[in-house]
Amino acid sequence: MVVSSTPARAAPFTPKRLLSSMSSSSSLSSNATTSSDLSARLARTTPSLLSSTHKKYKAPISSESRTRTFTKTNLHKPLLAPVPATPSRPRTPGAARPRTPGTPGSRKGAESPSLMPATSEMDVSNVDPEEVLVDFQSVEPGDISGELDEAWLRAATQDHGKEDKVMVSIRIRPTDGKSAWTASANTLKLDPTYTKTAAQSFNFDSILTGTPNKPIYSTVARSHVHAAMEGFNAVIFAYGQTASGKTFTLTGDDAEPGIIPRAMRDVFGFIRRTPEREYLLRCSYLEIYNESIHDLLAPPSSAAKNPVQIQGGLGSEVVLTPLREEVVTSLKGVKEVLRRGEGNRRTACTDWNERSSRSHSVFRMVIESRERADARDDEDDDVPLPSNGRHTPGARSQTPGPGRSQTPGPRLQARGGRSVQTSVLSLIDLAGSEKATSDKDRTREGKYINTSLLTLGSVIGTLADNAAKHKTDHVPYRNSKLTRMLQPSLSGNARISVICTINPDPSAVSETTSTLQFAKRIKNVQLNAQKKEIVDTDALIERYRKEIEDLKKRLAEREAEAPVRNRRLSTREQVDESKAMKDLNTRIQQLTKLILTSQTVDEIKGDESRPASPVKIDFDMSPYQLQQELLSARLTLDSQATQILSLEAALDARPPLPASAPENEKDRLIQEQSKTIRELEIVVRGYEENLGEPLRAVREDVEKEWEGKVAEEVRKREEKERWAGELVKQLEKEKKVRIQLFFVVEAGMLMDGYIVVQMRMTLEEERRALAAFVSKFDSLGLGLSSMPASSSSTTSTSKLRPPMPTLGGASAAYAERRAAGHSHDIDRTLPTLTEAESPLRMDMTGNSSVKLKPQHQHQILLEQMPEEELWSDVSFGEQQDAFQVEVELLLPEKEREREREREKIFGVVGLPDAIGRKGAGSPVRHVLGDKENVAPVKL
Ligand SMILES: Nc1ncnc2c1ncn2[C@@H]1O[C@H](COP(=O)(O)OP(=O)(O)OP(=O)(O)O)[C@@H](O)[C@H]1O
Known part of the structure; x- marks a missing residue:
C-alpha cells in the first residue's frame, strides 16, 4: 500500500x-x-x-x-541473578533491597x-x-x-x-547459571538429570x-x-x-x-x-x-x-x-x-x-x-436529517x-x-x-x-x-x-x-x-x-424517504393532469396510464413499509397506539382514483401471492446456514454456498460425462474377468470342505473300530492265557499218568528188554521175533530213548501269536487313538518280565520224552550240571531235587502245583 x-x-x-x-x-x-x-x-x-x-x-x-x-550496554552482559524457586530464608531487615511499602x-x-x-x-x-x-x-x-x-x-x-x-x-528468561531445559524451535525438553519420572517434552x-x-x-x-x-x-x-x-x-x-x-x-x-x-x-x-x-x-x-x-x-x-x-x-x-x-x-x-x-x-x-x-x-x-427531524433510534443507539x-x-x-x-x-x-x-x-x-x-x-x-x-x-x-x-x-x-x-x-x-x-x-x-x-440503516431510510417524496410529486402531477389528458387518450392509453399510476402507488407503499419496519424495531415500544397497518387511506381521493387504487391493489395482491410462492420455493432451496451466522453475513454466506453448490454440480457433471463412463467400463471388465475365477474358487473350497467332513467322519469310524478291536484283543489275550494254562495242566496230567504207567508197567515186569544198537543187526526184531518183556525193561527203554532222544526237536515255546493276534501290538501309552505297535516292543516287554515269571512261562512239549528237556529248561545252569553228573553215574533220567523242593524257591511250583507228590523214577 x-x-x-x-x-x-x-x-x-x-x-x-x-x-x-x-x-x-x-x-x-x-x-x-x-x-x-x-x-x-x-x-x-x-x-x-x-x-x-x-x-x-x-x-x-x-x-x-x-x-x-x-542500558544498551548492560543488556549484553549477564543481566539476571538466578531466581530462586522458593524463598530459601527470610530476608534480613535493612538489606540492600528497598522495602515494600506497608499499604x-x-x-x-x-x-x-x-x-x-x-x-x-x-x-x-x-x-x-x-x-x-x-x-x-x-x-x-x-x-x-x-x-x-x-x-x-x-x-x-x-x-x-x-x-x-x-x-x-x-519465552525462556535468560540465565547466568545452568539451564534445566533444552529448547529447539518448537520443543522444550527437561534435562533427564532433573526429573525422577519419564523424560518430559x-x-x-x-x-x-x-x-x-x-x-x-x-x-x-x-x-x-x-x-x-x-x-x-x-x-x-x-x-x-x-x-x-x-x-x-x-x-x-x-x-x-x-x-x-x-x-x-x-x-x-x-x-x-x-x-x-x-x-x-x-x-x-x-x-x-x-x-x-x-x-x-x-x-x-x-x-x-x-x-x-x-x-x-x-x-x-x-x-x-x-x-x-x-x-x-x-x-x-x-x-x-x-x-x-x-x-x-x-x-x-x-x-x-x-x-x-x-x-x-x-x-x-x-x-x-x-x-x-x-x-x-x-x-x-451529506444527506440532511429527515424532514421530520427524527433520527432512526436504532442507528442512534450505542454501538453494540x-x-x-x-x-x-x-x-x-x-x-x-x-x-x-x-x-x-x-x-x-x-x-x-x-x-x-x-x-x-x-x-x-x-x-x-x-x-x-x-x-x-x-x-x-x-x-x-x-x-x-x-x-x-x-x-x-x-x-x-x-x-x-x-x-x-x-x-x-x-x-x-x-x-x-x-x-x-x-x-x-x-x-x-x-x-x-x-x-x-x-x-x-x-x-x-x-x-x-x-449496518447503517439511517442512510438507507433517507434514500427511501427521498424516493417516496419524488414518487409522490410525480403522482400528484399526473393526477392533476388526468381529467384533461384522459379526454384526449384512447381507452387503451387510459388503461396504460392508470397502470403507471398504480405502479407509482405500489412503489410508494413498499418504501413506506420498509421505513416503518426499520423504525418499528425501536419505536414500537414507546408508541403502542400506532396502527398495525402501515397503509394510510387518503379520503380526499376522487372516485376514479379510488377505483384505480382498488384495481391496482387486487393486481398487487395477485402478484404478491405469486411472489410469496416463488419466495417460499427459493427459501426451501436455500442451503442451510449455521444458526450462529450473523444476520448481516447471511446473504453473503448464501451466495457463497450457492456458488459452491453450482461449482460442485459442474464438477459432478464433468465427472459423470468424462471420467464416469470409462471408469465404469473398466470396472465391469474387471468384474467379468474375475467373476468366473471367484466362482471356481468358491466351488473348490466347498468341495474341500465336503471332503474334510468326510475325512472327519471316517476317522471317527476308524477310531470306534480301533477301540472295539482293542477290547476284543484284550479279551483274546485273556482267552489265550487261559487256554495255555489249560493245555499245560492237561499235558501235566498226561505226563504224570504216563510216568505212573511206566513205573507200574515195569513193576509188573512187563517192560521190554533193551536192545543195544550194536546188536541190532543180528538180533533185530520182526513180526516173527517180537521183543520180549523184561523186568525194568520199560524204564530202560525210556532211558535209552532219552539218551538217544536229545536230538529230538522239541518245541519249547508256546506257539507265537501272529502279529495281528498279539494284544501287545496295541499302543497302551495312553493315547486315545489306537496305533500299531512295533514287534520289538513285544520282546522288550517280555525281556522286562522278572526271571521267575520267565521260568513259569516255559511250555512243555507234547511228546512224552520231552519231559526231561522241559525239566532241564526249568533248571538253572548249576542244577543242570548236577543232573548231567547224576545221569552219567546212574544212566537214567531222574527228576532233580529241585522238582521236589517246596516253597517259593521252586521254579516249577506254579506248573506242578500241589501235584508234586509224583516220585522220581528210582532205578
Ligand atoms: N528476557 C529477559 N531479558 C532480560 N531481563 C529480563 C528478561 N525477563 C525478565 N527480565 C528481568 O527480570 C526481572 C523480573 O522480571 P519481571 O518483573 O518482568 O517478572 P514478572 O514475571 O513480571 O514478575 P512478577 O510476576 O513478580 O511481576 C526484571 O528485572 C526484568 O527486567
Missing part, C-alpha cells in the same frame, strides 16, 4: 480541535487551537513528556519508585498532576466521536517509523491469529529466548493486533511464575519496549496503511488486586472508593462499570494513558522480584472503524458489541450507508504464581493471586475438555474476577495468544513444569472469533 500516493482530503475526519496535550502535531496546528490554549496545555504537561521520543514508554515507577538500570493502596500516582480529573481531556463522555476520528492522514510518520524492517514484514505473512486455536508461545507454537522484545512482538502479538484492527476481538496475555519476565515481555523498558507499546505503534502503523477507513480508538486500563477491580485511569482516591463492578451484558458479555475510557488520537496520547496506568499499578518488592506485580493488569483498546466517506464516494453522505456493553462514552456511528466494525484488543499482564513469603501483606496478595490463577487454570481445563470431548460442562467463570472478565474472550469470541514465561533455573523446575502444563491445556481451547459489524 503506497500511503504517500493517496491524495490529501479537504476537510476530512481529522480531529477538529485539540483534545489533549498528547495530540499530534497536525492537531496542534489546527485552526481550532489558539496559541494560548496550546501553552496552557503544554504547561500541564511534564517536560519529560514533551521531549519524549517513541522509545520512552516507561512510566515512572509507582509506590516503590526505583529506576531500572537497563499497597498508597499509590504514588495519585500525586501526579496527570491523574487529576481536570487534566484528563480525553475522558470524553461528551466528545463528539466524529471529531476524534483517526485516519491515515492524522497518523504522524514518526509514530510508526523504526519498526518496518524486513523481519517485521516477514512476520506479517504468518497469521496465527486466523487459527481457531489459542496460539501458545514460551513439550511442543508449542514457538519457543523464544533472549532479551530483545522485537522478535517476541513479531512472533506472538502482531497477527493478533492486526486481527483486532480488522474487527476481531483479540487477547494477548502473559502467564508464568513470579519474576519470570511477564512484565518485561508486556511492558518492557526504555531500551526494550514490550508488547503493549509496540502494539500501539503497530495500531497507528495499520491506520496509516489503511487509507480507506477511519477509526475511533478508546483505551481503558484496570487491575485486579485482591479480587477487586480498580480503574487505573481514574484518580486513585475515587478509584479506591468506587471499585469497578462486573455486570452481565448480552449473552456472555460483561459490563464493567464505572470504568473510564479515554479516546486517543495519536501514539503520544496512548503513551500518556499507559504512563498513568503504569504509575498506578501495585508493585512491591518480594523475595523473588524487586518490583513484582501484585495484581493482574488489563490494558484494553476498543477499536471502532468504518469506511471513509470520500473513499466511498457516497452521494448520500463489546464496546457498547462495556462503558459509556463516544461511539462511532454507521453513516451514509457505511457500517461500523467494533473490536477490543486486550493486553493482560497476569501476576505471577508464587509461594508464601515472610511478609504478611505479600502472603495475602499471593493467596489471591494464586486463587485466581488456579481458577483460570480450571476454566481453561474445562474449556479444553469440553472442546476435546464435545461436552458442554459448566465452566466456573464466576469463581474469580479475572475469569469472569475474560469470559467473552475465553468462550471463543476472540483470537487469543498466550506467552508463558519461564525461569530455566534447575531450582524452578516444578514451577516451570506447572506453567508448561497450563500452556499445554490452553492450547486445546477452541476459538471461533467473529467480526462485529453494525
